[in-house]
Amino acid sequence: MRVLGVDPGLTRCGVGVVDSLPGRRARLVDVGVVGSDPATSIDLRLLHVASGLDEWLDRHVPDVVAVERVFAQHNLGTVMGTAQVAGLAMVAAARRGIPVAMHTPSEVKAAVTGSGRAGKEQVQRMIARILGLDDLPRPADAADALALAVTHLWRPAGALQGGERHELTPAQRAWAAAEQSARRGKHRGAPSRTSR
């Protein structure tokens, strides 16, 4: 299973792709940041991020997109842009028939470090260890996106995806799976680790 994790943000949106391996292991496929220039207008910033997310989805053809659940209570200054980017990621996935899962920051910290109150640095260190990386993934947004993806891979069996039901019919799912495997055959190159 391939999961694309999105840590939503308007200035820096972290994106990380991991594949599951046998025995609760995971492999880094790609990680990076999609950003937008705070000096441009909000509509063009959102369009830029939407196009970037489209490219990531087309390049890596994930089975699931895992998005950090955004809460209205936090960071009033940036919450609107964050919510909007999360919405763009969900629409981009839904347009391709890819299921969307949402996980809270505490779920991610608990899954990756064992503690729902772990700090950023601790999450980065554990993600580097889990994925067998020599260096900590940077920036932090990129590490968070990888942590989201790993959290989804390691979610308890039978758990609903981040509390969201996914409403595709069996026929839609079959169609999406077939289209996905066709696109994957066309687009998927050798795994890369370049940051974008």
Next chain:
Amino acid sequence: MRVLGVDPGLTRCGVGVVDSLPGRRARLVDVGVVGSDPATSIDLRLLHVASGLDEWLDRHVPDVVAVERVFAQHNLGTVMGTAQVAGLAMVAAARRGIPVAMHTPSEVKAAVTGSGRAGKEQVQRMIARILGLDDLPRPADAADALALAVTHLWRPAGALQGGERHELTPAQRAWAAAEQSARRGKHRGAPSRTSR
């Protein structure tokens, strides 16, 4: 000038299109609501609203899209969905090279009724009078979308669009205008007033 107003919402997103007429008058082109079913998952709801907004833009080819400015402080329960739909409207416009303007609810009330503290009913009555309608536009979300569009038409000369700069270069603007007039020739039919 044709303005498409969007009163963002996930369950009911009001959409209204008006044309300016000489002498500070305006004509209703179309008004309605794009909605999504609260029983389905958030990703599919957002996709449904995005597709609906795309249809409105393709059908009416506005010169400007006016979106209500959403504040994080209000309506914590629905603000995330509202912000996400506003983001989708902005991206849909930006993708077509259509400038986006944002206006606050008080700006809209002041422009349409003369008072920034007017009630919903008062806005509906004034919009009906301004557009020469026999009945009040309903639901309220649809009336708000028309009020947004009229507010944009009547904004003070030289005012920045809702405080946002629009960052298209002159060449991009010329290209967008040319493409728009081509699309308009292809798609634009007789003005309709059906609610969707």
